[in-house]
Amino acid sequence: MIHYHPDDNLLAEYSGGSLALALSLSVCAHIQLCVDCRQKVASLNKIGGALLNLSAAEPSTPGNFEQLMQRIHQQPEVPAPRLAIAEHNVDPMLTHLPKVITKLLPAGRKLKWQRVSSVLKTARLSTGQKDYEVAFQCISKGGKVVEHDHGGLEVTLVLKGSFSDAQGIYTEGDFLVRDAGEIHRPTATLNQDCLCLSVVAAPVRVTGFLGKLINPFLSFKPA
Amino acid sequence: MTNTITAITTGGRDDSWSRLLELVGRERDEVAFAKLFAHFAPLIKGFCLGNINANFPPDAADEIVQEVMFKVWQKSPSYDATKAAASTWIYTVMRNCRIDLMRRNQRSTSDSGVLEIDDIWDESAEDQAYVYLMQANNEAMIQQSFAQLPHEQRQVLTQVYMQDKTHQQIALEMGLPLGTVKSRVRIGLKKMQILVVNAVGNRDEKM
Numbered sequence: 001m002i003h004y005h006p007d008d009n010l011l012a013e014y015s016g017g018s019l020a021l022a023l024s025l026s027v028c029a030h031i032q033l034c035v036d037c038r039q040k041v042a043s044l045n046k047i048g049g050a051l052l053n054l055s056a057a058e059p060s061t062p063g064n065f066e067q068l069m070q071r072i073h074q075q076p077e078v079p080a081p082r083l084a085i086a087e088h089n090v091d092p093m094l095t096h097l098p099k100v101i102t103k104l105l106p107a108g109r110k111l112k113w114q115r116v117s118s119v120l121k122t123a124r125l126s127t128g129q130k131d132y133e134v135a136f137q138c139i140s141k142g143g144k145v146v147e148h149d150h151g152g153l154e155v156t157l158v159l160k161g162s163f164s165d166a167q168g169i170y171t172e173g174d175f176l177v178r179d180a181g182e183i184h185r186p187t188a189t190l191n192q193d194c195l196c197l198s199v200v201a202a203p204v205r206v207t208g209f210l211g212k213l214i215n216p217f218l219s220f221k222p223a
Numbered sequence: 224m225t226n227t228i229t230a231i232t233t234g235g236r237d238d239s240w241s242r243l244l245e246l247v248g249r250e251r252d253e254v255a256f257a258k259l260f261a262h263f264a265p266l267i268k269g270f271c272l273g274n275i276n277a278n279f280p281p282d283a284a285d286e287i288v289q290e291v292m293f294k295v296w297q298k299s300p301s302y303d304a305t306k307a308a309a310s311t312w313i314y315t316v317m318r319n320c321r322i323d324l325m326r327r328n329q330r331s332t333s334d335s336g337v338l339e340i341d342d343i344w345d346e347s348a349e350d351q352a353y354v355y356l357m358q359a360n361n362e363a364m365i366q367q368s369f370a371q372l373p374h375e376q377r378q379v380l381t382q383v384y385m386q387d388k389t390h391q392q393i394a395l396e397m398g399l400p401l402g403t404v405k406s407r408v409r410i411g412l413k414k415m416q417i418l419v420v421n422a423v424g425n426r427d428e429k430m
Contacts, residue, residue, distance in 0.1 A: 008408070008412060008418055009390055009405045009408055009409065012380075012383055012412065013383065013389055013390065015384075016384045016387065016388075017318040017319075017321060017322050017387050018383065018392070019389065020389075021322075021326070024343050024344065025343050028342075028344070040418050042306070042307065043417050043418065043419075044412075044417055045311050045314060045315055046307075046308075046311050046361070046365050047365060047369065047380060047415070047417065048311065048315065049308055049310035049312075049362045050310070050365045050366035050369055051270065051314070051381065051384050052263075052266055052270050052310050052313065052314045052317070053266065054366060054369070054370075055266045055267075055269035055270040055273065056269040057265035057266055057269050058265050058268040058272055059265055059268075060264040060265055060268060060288055061285050064264065064288065064289060065261075068260070068289050068292055068293060069253070071289075071293060072296050099342075099345070100342050100343060100345065103338055103342050127338055128338065
């Protein structure tokens with residue numbers, strides 16, 4: 001049972017197409033796990049349909065249709081098949097993930113995990129944008145992550161297992177938004193490692209020893 | 224109850240466009256496609272002209288129309304009229320084209336992602352089956368109630384959907400607190416009953 005969802009404003013921004021790509025990715029992964037939010041987005045999309053119907057019709061430029069048909073006839077009918085998902089990712093932690101997350105896994109090679117502490121490892125994911133860092137965070141079962149803060153907005157989506165902090169327990173599919181400055185200390189539950197997708201806004205870069213002290217959790221490097 | 228469900232799934236929707244779109248998908252019917260183009264191309268162009276900014280010059284409108292209708296042709300085999308009206312489905316195709324175009328204008332060539340826009344704004348039908356039947360609203364009702372919203376709610380929703388603006392951008396441009404913009408959007412959605420979620424499990428009993 002999913003208890004934490006993106007709010008209606010976030011879903012409206014997603015449906016309208018203005019939500020930043022990395023945040024949209026996290027919303028997409030959530031709605032691939034959450035029937036209720038999927039239905040909400042389907043409903044929200046209807047506003048777009050209604051606004052399209054209500055638009056003032058502007059005549060298309062003559063010849064536009066003929067040009068399009070020419071293009072269609074030149075195009076092979078069956079679009080090239082997408083690259084198959086990497087077979088090499090046999091890590092059981094990375095199976096049965098939402099479709100959009102599966103697409104993020106590097107094809108043909110293993111994920112590069114970086115050990116942050118004895119209980120936390122992280123793997124950066126390449127998404128072709130620079131505004132947010134997108135990464136997997138994996139907390140070993142029972143592990144407590146050091147208390148930390150982030151430079152900016154942080155979205156966490158639980159993909160496997162569960163974790164808790166002072167405010168609650170979060171399980172598969174739960175979608176959490178934290179603003180900059182909210183300090184927390186996540187702890188994975190005892191029975192299973194916990195895998196999360198994290199999307200963190202690019203912070204103002206603080207360099208040097210002090211910077212590492214302020215934010216030991218993540219050194220930001222957009223991929 | 225059966226009547227209500229029929230009314231919910233088909234009532235009010237001008238289904239001739241949805242049927243034409245299904246024909247295009249199933250039979251690759253070019254006559255049906257020409258009719259869809261004649262109807263939707265001017266609407267797409269009008270919709271896009273409502274959003275002129277640096278990333279979206281006015282002469283891009285014809286290009287967008289072509290790109291959207293090209294994608295409509297390509298993707299139409301996955302269209303299912305029981306899940307969305309043609310206008311809503313075409314809206315999602317158009318939205319994705321616009322995101323794609325703006326991204327291509329903004330990013331450097333070296334910065335190519337593995338993800339495609341259609342992966343993130345994924346309207347493919349296969350894994351979304353069964354969700355749609357019991358939605359308590361349809362495009363015609365939404366269109367009607369949208370027109371009746373107070374100006375301030377209509378205005379913010381128009382900016383969210385037609386001008387690709389985040390709530391934050393709208394707040395900055397209008398000189399309003401972010402919270403005000405958010406609540407206007409939420410009140411508007413509530414009035415249109417957009418977010419009335421029906422328990423999926425109820426469906427079987429009623430059918």
